[in-house]
Amino acid sequence: MGEEDKPRPGKELVTLAEASRYVAENALANKDWSGLPMPIPDLNLVLEPRYKHQDISEFRWKECYDQDGVRQTIEEEPPGRPSEYRRVNCWWNSRYQVTIVVAKDKQGRARFYPEFQSRLAFTIRTMDAAVAWPIEAEQKALKKLATLLAPDVFELYQLTGHFAEISKRSGVLYMFRKGRPTIAIRQTEEDSNVLCALCLHPIGYYAETWAGVMCPTDEVMAHLLMMRASEEKYWANANQHPVDHPAAGV
Amino acid sequence: MNETEQTLPGIDVLNTGYGDFELRFDPNKPDEVQKAKETITDMLKRGYAIFVRQGKEFQRVRKFDIEKDVYIIGSTPAEEVPIAETKAIAVGRSAGG
Numbered sequence: 001m002g003e004e005d006k007p008r009p010g011k012e013l014v015t016l017a018e019a020s021r022y023v024a025e026n027a028l029a030n031k032d033w034s035g036l037p038m039p040i041p042d043l044n045l046v047l048e049p050r051y052k053h054q055d056i057s058e059f060r061w062k063e064c065y066d067q068d069g070v071r072q073t074i075e076e077e078p079p080g081r082p083s084e085y086r087r088v089n090c091w092w093n094s095r096y097q098v099t100i101v102v103a104k105d106k107q108g109r110a111r112f113y114p115e116f117q118s119r120l121a122f123t124i125r126t127m128d129a130a131v132a133w134p135i136e137a138e139q140k141a142l143k144k145l146a147t148l149l150a151p152d153v154f155e156l157y158q159l160t161g162h163f164a165e166i167s168k169r170s171g172v173l174y175m176f177r178k179g180r181p182t183i184a185i186r187q188t189e190e191d192s193n194v195l196c197a198l199c200l201h202p203i204g205y206y207a208e209t210w211a212g213v214m215c216p217t218d219e220v221m222a223h224l225l226m227m228r229a230s231e232e233k234y235w236a237n238a239n240q241h242p243v244d245h246p247a248a249g250v
Numbered sequence: 251m252n253e254t255e256q257t258l259p260g261i262d263v264l265n266t267g268y269g270d271f272e273l274r275f276d277p278n279k280p281d282e283v284q285k286a287k288e289t290i291t292d293m294l295k296r297g298y299a300i301f302v303r304q305g306k307e308f309q310r311v312r313k314f315d316i317e318k319d320v321y322i323i324g325s326t327p328a329e330e331v332p333i334a335e336t337k338a339i340a341v342g343r344s345a346g347g
Contacts, residue, residue: 024267031292034342035266048345137269144270199347218264222341225301229308239346
């Protein structure tokens with residue numbers, strides 16, 4: 001598409017991906033070198049706590065246009081009644097495949113309840129998030145990733161969306177995956193032990209999805225560089241999900 | 251800094267709208283070098299992780315020496331990478347998901 005064919009946000013209808021590109025172009029003037037995260041209807045944006053534009057996570061779209069150009073109002077679910085209980089702890093129960101949550105009220109009375117998360121729901125919400133990724137961004141990220149990998153490894157990534165690399169420092173094998181957390185595996189001569197799934201997103205991500213605010217291959221590149229150059233920081237910054245947890249994406 | 255010449259040094263920044271935004275500078279043009287130095291300083295101040303290749307390995311930049319125009323990746327002079335000799339990759343602050 002030539003420059004003159006590009007839709008002009010504010011004057012013409014644009015997709016979220018086009019808006020993302022437009023916003024990123026304009027953000028450079030303000031030294032936002034990474035662009036800006038794009039809010040998506042019905043998905044909650046979670047930003048890195050020190051990221052300066054925290055207010056973007058509060059932004060809500062009020063209306064949109066459907067494929068026929070008809071204006072639609074985006075209804076937001078009214079907030080539920082505030083609970084007197086506050087979540088104080090939670091853990092994953094592998095046997096029952098649920099998260100057990102413990103909550104306490106002001107008097108210190110505790111209660112617990114199971115919280116169910118579904119892999120299918122994660123998958124569907126991740127697909128919803130893809131509307132904010134410009135395809136040109138993914139194509140450019142692929143070109144960049146190709147410069148960081150051996151040709152056969154990059155081919156494997158193109159074919160399957162996965163590749164593996166063993167850390168020279170720790171000997172841990174990392175399985176990098178497009179649009180999913182990275183799996184860390186400790187291999188011995190006898191067997192392999194899956195350590196966890198490492199979930200890390202530059203700038204932020206959409207809650208209860210595997211989607212970050214950057215296109216999937218940018219995220220793979222961020223994981224790969226962190227692993228190669230700063231493995232301890234990679235582990236410190238990433239969330240470590242049990243591999244059978246839905247958030248692990250296995 | 252401009253977004254064109256592939257052979258020039260600079261920084262590739264992972265970017266929401268572009269995928270990979272290339273900031274290049276000509277080491278022979280003082281104004282471009284100055285702008286590059288300001289950009290690197292600003293990025294590190296904002297918590298960006300900057301990675302440079304040293305030999306076959308990638309290293310994370312710990313500091314930037316604005317007087318010597320070098321990325322500092324360790325504590326010895328051998329662990330310095332001149333900005334004019336490398337294409338760095340920068341990643342914004344990252345959150346666990």
